[in-house]
Amino acid sequence: MLSNIQEWINDRWPVKEVWKAATEEEIPGGSSYAYVFGSATLFLFLLQIVTGVWQIFYYVPTTDHAYQSLSYLRISVPFGWLIHGLHYWGATVMVILVAVHLSRVYIWGGYKKPRELTWLLGVFLLLFTMAMSFTGAALPWDETGYWASEVGTSIAGTTPMLGNIAESLLRGGAKMGQLTLSRFFILHVAIIPAILLAFIALHLVAFRKKGSVGPWEESKRKRSGSFWPDQVFKDAFFFTIILLALIALAAFLAPPFSGPADPIDTTFQPKPEWNFLFLYQAIKAFQGPWEPVGTIGIPTVLFAFLFLLPFFDKNPERSPRKRPIAMLIGLVIAGGITTLTISGYYSHPGAKQNGATVAAASSKPGKTASVETVVAKQPELPPLSPAQKAGAEKGAKVFATMGCTACHTVNGVGGHVGPDLSGEGLKAHSIAWLMAQIRNPKSHDPKTVMPPFTMLSNVQVGELVDYLTSLRSKPVPAAAPSTSVAAKTPQARPANVRVVQLPSDVGEPGLAASMIGNVEHGKKLFDANCASCHGVEGKGGVPNPGSYLGTVPALNPVRPELFSKDPAVFADNLDRFIENGAAPPGPSPQKAMAPMSMVGYGKTQSLTQQEISNIIAYVMSLNGVNRAKILHPGIAPKTFFFLALGIFIVLWLILGTLRLVSSQGKTDTSADSEKK
Amino acid sequence: MENSEEPKIPEQHDPSRRSFLKIGTGVIGGFATLILAVPFLDALLSQSLRIKIGKFVNAGPVSSISGNNPQKVFFDERDRDAYIEEVERRDVWALKHGENNVTVFSPICPHLGCRYNWHPERDEFICPCHGSVFAKDGKVLHGPAPRSLDTLPTKIENGELYVKWERFKLGVPKKIVV
Numbered sequence: 001m002l003s004n005i006q007e008w009i010n011d012r013w014p015v016k017e018v019w020k021a022a023t024e025e026e027i028p029g030g031s032s033y034a035y036v037f038g039s040a041t042l043f044l045f046l047l048q049i050v051t052g053v054w055q056i057f058y059y060v061p062t063t064d065h066a067y068q069s070l071s072y073l074r075i076s077v078p079f080g081w082l083i084h085g086l087h088y089w090g091a092t093v094m095v096i097l098v099a100v101h102l103s104r105v106y107i108w109g110g111y112k113k114p115r116e117l118t119w120l121l122g123v124f125l126l127l128f129t130m131a132m133s134f135t136g137a138a139l140p141w142d143e144t145g146y147w148a149s150e151v152g153t154s155i156a157g158t159t160p161m162l163g164n165i166a167e168s169l170l171r172g173g174a175k176m177g178q179l180t181l182s183r184f185f186i187l188h189v190a191i192i193p194a195i196l197l198a199f200i201a202l203h204l205v206a207f208r209k210k211g212s213v214g215p216w217e218e219s220k221r222k223r224s225g226s227f228w229p230d231q232v233f234k235d236a237f238f239f240t241i242i243l244l245a246l247i248a249l250a251a252f253l254a255p256p257f258s259g260p261a262d263p264i265d266t267t268f269q270p271k272p273e274w275n276f277l278f279l280y281q282a283i284k285a286f287q288g289p290w291e292p293v294g295t296i297g298i299p300t301v302l303f304a305f306l307f308l309l310p311f312f313d314k315n316p317e318r319s320p321r322k323r324p325i326a327m328l329i330g331l332v333i334a335g336g337i338t339t340l341t342i343s344g345y346y347s348h349p350g351a352k353q354n355g356a357t358v359a360a361a362s363s364k365p366g367k368t369a370s371v372e373t374v375v376a377k378q379p380e381l382p383p384l385s386p387a388q389k390a391g392a393e394k395g396a397k398v399f400a401t402m403g404c405t406a407c408h409t410v411n412g413v414g415g416h417v418g419p420d421l422s423g424e425g426l427k428a429h430s431i432a433w434l435m436a437q438i439r440n441p442k443s444h445d446p447k448t449v450m451p452p453f454t455m456l457s458n459v460q461v462g463e464l465v466d467y468l469t470s471l472r473s474k475p476v477p478a479a480a481p482s483t484s485v486a487a488k489t490p491q492a493r494p495a496n497v498r499v500v501q502l503p504s505d506v507g508e509p510g511l512a513a514s515m516i517g518n519v520e521h522g523k524k525l526f527d528a529n530c531a532s533c534h535g536v537e538g539k540g541g542v543p544n545p546g547s548y549l550g551t552v553p554a555l556n557p558v559r560p561e562l563f564s565k566d567p568a569v570f571a572d573n574l575d576r577f578i579e580n581g582a583a584p585p586g587p588s589p590q591k592a593m594a595p596m597s598m599v600g601y602g603k604t605q606s607l608t609q610q611e612i613s614n615i616i617a618y619v620m621s622l623n624g625v626n627r628a629k630i631l632h633p634g635i636a637p638k639t640f641f642f643l644a645l646g647i648f649i650v651l652w653l654i655l656g657t658l659r660l661v662s663s664q665g666k667t668d669t670s671a672d673s674e675k676k
Numbered sequence: 677m678e679n680s681e682e683p684k685i686p687e688q689h690d691p692s693r694r695s696f697l698k699i700g701t702g703v704i705g706g707f708a709t710l711i712l713a714v715p716f717l718d719a720l721l722s723q724s725l726r727i728k729i730g731k732f733v734n735a736g737p738v739s740s741i742s743g744n745n746p747q748k749v750f751f752d753e754r755d756r757d758a759y760i761e762e763v764e765r766r767d768v769w770a771l772k773h774g775e776n777n778v779t780v781f782s783p784i785c786p787h788l789g790c791r792y793n794w795h796p797e798r799d800e801f802i803c804p805c806h807g808s809v810f811a812k813d814g815k816v817l818h819g820p821a822p823r824s825l826d827t828l829p830t831k832i833e834n835g836e837l838y839v840k841w842e843r844f845k846l847g848v849p850k851k852i853v854v
Contacts, residue, residue, distance in 0.1 A: 063757075147790065151805060154788040158847035164854075168724035174843045174854040177757035179724070264767045264783070266791040269804040283806060287820045291847065436742025444744065458737055605750070605765060 021208060023228035028214030030225030031234055034108075035212065037101035039235035040242055042200065044094050047243075051087035052189065059139070061185035063178050066141035067260040071516045071628075078634030085250025085637075091133055093246060095275045098129050102306075106330055109318030110213040116310035118210065121203040123306045128196050130275065135188040137273050141181060143518065146261030147270030149184065150176050155295045176263070216318035240648055247644050251637035257628045259518035259617075262610035267524050269348060277344030278337045302333070388466045395467025398460050402453065405545065405596050407532070410471060418450060425472040434465045451532045499548045500584060502561055503573040507580035510602040512612035513572045516628050522618025525611050530555075533598070538622050544596050547584040552596075556622040567629050571616050578612050579603055727853060732831060732838040735768070738775055739835060746771045746781070746794050746801070746812060753841060766841050768828060769794065769801075771812065780828045780839050781814055787821040789846050801825065822849045 010016055027035075058073040058080070060066060073080040102122065105111060111119035138149040153176070157167030172179025214221055225231065262268070272280050279298065286294030313326060320327050384392065399405065407418035429437070433444075438461050441450040456464070526538070533552045535541050540554025553559060564570040581600035601607040607615070617627040635643065735751040746769045755764040769781040785792045790805035800817065801810040808819030815824050829840040845852040 063760075147805075151788045151790065154846040157845065164725070164845070165721065169721055172720075172724050173726070173758070174728065175757075178760055179758045264765055264791065266783075266793045266804070270790060283820060289822070289849065291820055291822065295847075432739060432743055435740050436744070436747070439740055440742055440745075440747045444742075458740055461740060605752075608765070 023232075025208065025211055025227040027212045027225045027227055027231060028221045028223075030223045031227070031231035033234055033238065034104060035231060036235050036238040037097055037104055039232070040239050041094065041097045041101055043235075043239045044090055044097060044242065045196070045200070047246075048087060048090050048094065049193065051083050051090065052193075054083045055087060056189065061139065061181055063141055063181055063261075066139060066181060067516075068514060070140050071257070075516075075628060075630050076632050078632050081254060081630050081633060081637055082247070082250055082640065085254060086246050088255040089246050089249040089253075091136060092274065093242060094129060095133060097242075098126050102126060103330070103334065105213075107320055107327075108213055109216065109320075109323065109326075111310045112313065112316060112318065113310070114210050115206075115213065118203060118206040119310050120307060121199055121206060123303065124199050125196065125203060126306070127303065128192055128199065131192050132188060132196070133273055133275055135184045135192065138181065138184040139188060141261045142258045143261055143265070143268050143521070144256075144258040144270070146176065146263070147268065148272045148276075149180065151270060152272065152276070153180070158292055159296050160292065213318070216320075237652075240651075244641075244645060244648055247641050251641040254628075254637070257516045257518055257617075259521050259614045260515045260610045262608055264608065265610065267528075268521060271344075274341065274345065278340035281340040281344035281347065305329075305333075384466075384470055388470065391463045391466030392470035393467075395463035395465070395470075398456070398464050399467055400546070400596070402456065402460075402596065402599065404464075407450070407542075411473060421468060422471055422473050424468045425470055429468075431465050431469075434468055435461055438464060451529060500553060500559060500561075501582050503576040506576050506582050507600075509572050509575035510579040510609055510612065512579065512602060512609040512616060513575035514568075515609065515613035517610075517613035517615065517617035519614075519617050519621045519627075522614035522616070522621075525607070525615050526618050529601070529607065530615065533596075538619060544584065546596065547586040549584060553584075555619050558619065558623050563623060563625075565625065567620065567625055567627050567631075570620055570623075570625055571627060574616050574619055575602070575612065578607075578615065728843075730829075730840040730842050732829070732840050733766070735766075735770075735780075735837045735839045737835055738772065738778060738832055738837050741770050741772045741778065741837070743772050745796055745799075748783075748794075749780075749837070749839075751839065766839070767791075768839055768841075769825075770837070775835070776832055778830060778832065778837055779814075780830045780837075782826040782828050782842070782844065784826070784843070784846075785821060786823050786826055786844065786846060786851075787819070792825075822847060823851060826851055 006015070055070075055073060058069055058077060060069040070084070074084050075081070077083075105119065105122070134149075134152055137145045139145065153167050153170045156170060157163045159166060168174070170180070170183060171177075172183050212227075259268075271277070279295070282298050283291065283294040286292075286297075315323070317323060399410070409420045409422065411422050437444055437450075438453050438456065440452050441448045453461075527536075530538070533542050534555050535552070538555030538558075540551060540556070542552045544550065544552045557563070558574075562570070562573040564573065577598065579600055579602035581598045581603065583597035599606060602609060602612055620627045630637070634640075731753075733751055733753045735749050741747050741749065749768050749770045751766050751768075752763050753766055755762065767783045769783060771779045771781070773779065783791050785803040785805065785808060787803060787806055787808050790803050792801045792803035792808070792810070794800075795802050799812055801812075801814075802808070803810075803819070803821070806820050808821035809817040810821070810825050811817055813824075814827065816822075826842075826844045828842055831838045843854050845854050
């Protein structure tokens, strides 16, 4: 029956011929583990197609959905971590396998006549693999991918002549945006894979036509083995190791969440994908007008070398020992790329400068001090106009409610982190100076811990300045008793009044609550924006004398009403505060000491939603909750790995035993035949 | 059921006719490709190369900018990303020389498009990506940047600063609007 069906199909479609062409091949010198890298690349490519297609079931290629749809796949879809992890690490291993395969062919002299075309097609495949790596990195629309693409397309734009067109064609416009993502998406999922498939087919046909190159020693070439099943078995065995390694990477080294792409971010230090690091590092050596030599020249020369290799190296000799120049060139290129990649991996231009920064800053004398002594000498001050007095009254409210009292004392009330401002009006700072001090304190003293109050409106800043210039009394000595009393008497509240606000009191969360931020990035942002009130690492302790609580709430540990083991709920609770701000309950605001309140960082756009998502991830990590926790793993990643490992070990053992038994049988029969 | 048993009547075996047919097929195929390829490529390219003309947008009062050091100024502008219309947050660096004289720098490093930062303790702008360093007036001090920081067109009316948002070609010595 089965053979009848076979016959019927074969009569109409040449199955047998195709199978024969695909599998029948004599390998000079027999099969070898040295030849497994090509087929491993092919297997991995097929795996990338499957994991890629599976991701598109969830992934949405739009700037506002890409990051979150991928996050959803990774944490909420059963085995989403596996699908994405295999694809992410598969891309990395793919580049390595292609490089090893290319090196192997190079050492064996496999590019020489008559296999030049096979080699050329292979070099194209390397080029398209790199293109896949570049376009794929942009698709999550996260910080890493966004900035790598920004820089990468800009590099393309510096190509002489065609640069402009190439860059605009890739981006779909002058800037990175939705059209860029659409283009990268279609390139990554349709156009380049189609080209890859076509070139793989061409590569394989050319390979089959001229056969394996085999060992270079004449003596070893006398033996012969067949591709099917000898070599294919070795290929399959090797690929199980690759597959296990990929599962291990996905399980133990999950791809990082670098945070959603934020085009106006200046704190992120972008670096390209590892396989482009050597170029990133090379750019630094070529500066000014020489830069295109690094960005365009080096890759062009590398690929020109690979393309032209079979045509200028026409010596039929294949033994590496007799090809010292070729081996030397290969070694220099491989060594150069490896060295640049490693040094690129460990280089942080921004971080280095920050280090230098700190040293330079500490050696300079404080600027503000000298400014203040100069201006303090001016004796005569103009009296306040009625308009200024009215502004000063409003400014007093702003001062009391926007967080100023936490650090500054006025007339004996307030914190002592910053200078006492009771006599600020006597210092005769100009209006512009005061405005700048409020808006951008670092412009006067780079080391200041005062946060920039960019969230205040211009009117509010004007009122604050009026208030500050109206303060003309002598500073009261530090440690004013009223402060400590206010700080130490949180129990002075009526019994029916809440000490703190609940998340639901402050308002709805923003978009940031649903985005998975990056912890390290969040730490930087927290230190710059939040630590001045919530304390270093959110440990709290900063006084808020007007509130019932007496201090700004600590975030490490966070209040139990805000905490949740469910990352989504926890993020939601935190974001309600960061988005809308909060005014902690305190004694009647008519009193001089209204509690300082938190500004709505999201509502006032003081921070972008992306930045807030990073801060949330950091605060959650301080409380032992992983924002990126996998909620529905299917099978827990580590368990899954050990399961796969167990299955493969059993499989290998069974196969090994069978092999041993069968070879035992063979030697027995041969011994028998010898006896006869 | 085909009339396979009937003798086939061969087409006229005229060599000149055959070569005409070959060339003709090629020409037809070529033109069919061309007539589609040009508009298809144009669809991808032309609108990508379109230059967006910016408008002057209010970036707040000049008085709120400090006189000593460059300061980041934010303002919102309605903008279109292809078919998506949205309010975009612009960030520019403003350096005030006087109440009627403000230099505004585009926040985009002219090297390869990263966002640089002001480092007050060094009196320099530094780009985190490839380490370009610029002086307060935007001149390149070290690093790979091919030109000074790009200034944006500004005007000051009634003490308010207006900025026209533009983008420039990156990585080249000349400042070209894109």
